[in-house]
Amino acid sequence: MxxxxxxxxxxxxxxxxxxxxxxxxxxxxxxxxxxxLKNEVDNTAWPPVFIPNPPTLANYVEVFARNNFLLYLWNSIIVTGGAVLFGMLIGVPAGYGIARSKSAKSAVLILIARMTPALSYLIPLFMVFQILGMIGTKSALLITHLVITVPIIVWIMIGYFENIPAELEDAALVDGANTWQSFRHIALPLARPGIVVGGILAFIFSWNNFIFSVVLGGKNTRTLPSAIYNVLTFEQISWGPLAAAALLVTLPVLLLTVIAQREIVAGLSAGGLKDG
Amino acid sequence: MTDSPALAASASSRKLAEKPYDFSRKYWLFALPAVIVVLSVIVFPWLFTVFMSVNDWKIGGGMDFVGLDNFRTLIADERFRESLFITIYFTILAVIIPIVLGTVAALVFHREFPFRGLLRTIFVMPMMATPVAVALVWKMMFHPQLGVLNYLLSLVGISPSEWVFSTSTVIPTLVMVEVWHWTPLVMLILLGGLAGMPTEPYESAKIDGANSWQMFRFITLPLLWPYIMIALVIRTIDALKVFDIIFVISEGGPGTASETLNIFLYLQAFQFYKIGYSSAVVVIFFTIIVALSLVLLYVRQKTKWNA
CATH class of the missing domain: 1.20.5 (Single alpha-helices involved in coiled-coils or other helix-helix interfaces)
Structure with a gap:
């Protein structure tokens, strides 16, 4: 007992x-x-109303009707999509090169790049973009977002390529394949899970980034996180639309977390240190 | 003399034997595009910042070399020293609490129970959510009159808090948000550590009659220690450079009560446009982060913590 x-x-x-x-x-x-999902009366009621009764979609309608929400969404898609795409194109081969040549020094550089505060890149990049007249352009934002996507993709890919036995490729090299062919036809297909993990994490950290767009984004080029901070908070102080906008901004990332839960957990516990 | 052809032959045959494995020189080509990008958007800014930190930049493009003047002014700046103190205060709390909670969470999620996958996903969600979005929701929850948190406190008979609207509670409140946000990362790192643990010590300890606390204290904790060290360094670096949630929730206020180094840096650079001065802050900040990163790398190599 x-x-x-x-x-x-x-x-x-x-x-x-x-x-x-x-x-x-x-x-x-x-x-x-x-x-x-609540109207303004219920949102400011005391004691607070927990379950919306009846739930209303008015706040969501207002987000789309009164703001350039779709424009900011498009900006976010371009900047994050572009930064992830370019990050992949240059980061995946780089991870392979570093893993195969066992150059620990480049790995250290990548790690430090992942660790330094975003603001420390922003001051010099801001000045350069100002000289080039690129402040407030989407291209400036996209280039800056490479600071986020390249290190994380390289870092994750190093880990995955290191785990692919070099003997597999040696056989191909002995048979007369060049290094590019052995990368393209042997290492790359085997590292596909790593590419998925790196792409997802790069997407999430780039999508969530706030500070780059605050400093470099123009009125019409800012991405969603800085748009909800700048535009929505000043133009309307009511809670309903603000909460609706916040939910819409973070929804893609939350859905991705649910769908790709396993990959994200693998990536983060494998050494994908977070970015900020 | 007579054996020299043999030596040469054996040397050349060794060379031949080794040749298929020696491709290292060609691999840097794969990294070339990334090297160019990293040099231009990462290394160049670092060097440029160091250069700017020893100059006084005037609006309009002029600049004077001022040596270490920016650093001297900085050390004498009351606001900078205050922000350093606030950062240390915030960092200590925002490191210790997630480490303790994350350890508990890792032990909980290491066990088998119904709906484990679903609950783990929910637990990990805060870390993935867009910081600005959740910070805005927290801000609404902190509202002194209408916020849901003060209502929940009143349910259990605790008097309402002023949360981020008072100088004495603003840092603990922001730490609470940070803990909510990043405890999952600590949990994931430690969960990875627990997954790779041997089962034998536990079996023999059970036979010897150890209770669960003793097993945790004398088996789990020592084996988990390298992972806790990694989590500790990552948390320290992240807590030092926290920006989004403070910027959105309290904007460094009330007054300068939550102005951490990063917020101070932002204001100096993009509100007051003191480029040389803020670059000096970055140099100091950067030195701290690099030192911590190297510690992390050292620990990582010691523990062979990898995919």
């Missing part, structure tokens, strides 16, 4: 710690959803 009691107490303690760990995440996302 005491054993059964102890087991029961154990289970209760376990359930309780699980609840304490998960509930803050649920609270914030639930509240975001709740605010976005």
């Amino acid at each position: 005491p054993v059964a009691l102890e087991r029961l107490l154990n289970r209760i303690a376990f359930g309780l710690s699980l609840f304490v760990l998960v509930s803050p995440a649920i609270l914030v996302f639930f509240w975001m959803l709740s605010l976005s």
Whole structure:
């Protein structure tokens, strides 16, 4: 009997710690959803209304109707999409080159690049773009976002290519293939999971980036995160549309997290250190 | 003399034998495009920043070489020293709490239980969510009169807090958001560590009659220690450079009560346009981060922590 009691107490303690760990995440996302689905009266009611009754989509309609939301969405897609694409094109071969030539020094450089604060790149890049007259252009933003995407893709790809046995390629090289062919036909297909992980993480960190667009984005070229901060917060102080916009901005990333949960967990615990 | 042809032959045959494995010189070509990009958007800014930090830049393009004057002014700047203190205060809290909670979370999610995958996804979500978006929601939750957090406090009989609207509570409140945001990363790192752990020590400890606390204290914790060190360094670097959530939620205020180094840096550079001065801040900041990164790399190599 005491054993059964102890087991029961154990289970209760376990359930309780699980609840304490998960509930803050649920609270914030639930509240975001709740605010976005309630009218203004319910949003400022005391005591607060938790379940929208009846739920309304008016806030979402307002986000699209009163702001250039679609323009900012397009900016985000161009900047993040472009930065991930170029990041892949140059980052994947670079990861291969570094992994095969075992150059630890370039790996250190990449790590430091991942670790330094974004603001430290921004001051000099801001000056350069000012001289070139590129402040407020999407191309300037896209180039700056390479600071985020290239290091993470290279870093992840080094890990994946290192795990592909070199013997596989040696055989091809002995048979007369050149290094490009052995990369293209042997290493690259085997490293496909790494490419997926690197691409997803690069997308998320680039999409979430705020500071680059705050400094370099123009009125019509800013990306979504700085747009909801700059435009929506000043033009309307009401909570409903703001929560709706916030949810829309983070929705692609949250969906990706749910869909590609396994890849993201693998990538991050494999050494994909976060960016900021 | 007589054996020299034999030596030469063996040397050349060794060369032949080794040749298929010696392709290292061609591989740098693969990295060339990335090297060009990294040099222009990463290394060049670093060097340019160092150059700017020893100059006084005037609006309109003029500049004077001022040596270490920017650094001297900086050390004497009350606001800079205050922001350094605030950053240290924030960092200590925003490192220790996620490490402790993340360890607990990793132990919890290491066990098998119903809906583990779903709950783990929910737990990891804060770390993926767009910081600005969640910061805006937190800001609404912190509202002193209408915020849901003060309502929840009132339910359990705690008097309302001023959250980010008072100088004494602003840093702990921002730490709370940071903990919410980044504990999942600590959990993932430690979960990776737990997954690779041997089971034998636990079996023999069980036979010897150890209780679960003893097993945690004397088996799990020592084995997990290298991973905790990695999490510690990553958390320290991340906490030092926190920007988005502070900028959105408190904007460094009230007054300068939550003005961390990064916020100070932003204001000096893009509000007051003191380019040389803010570059000096970056140089100091950068030195700290590089030192910590090297510690991380050292720990990583020591533990062979890899994919």
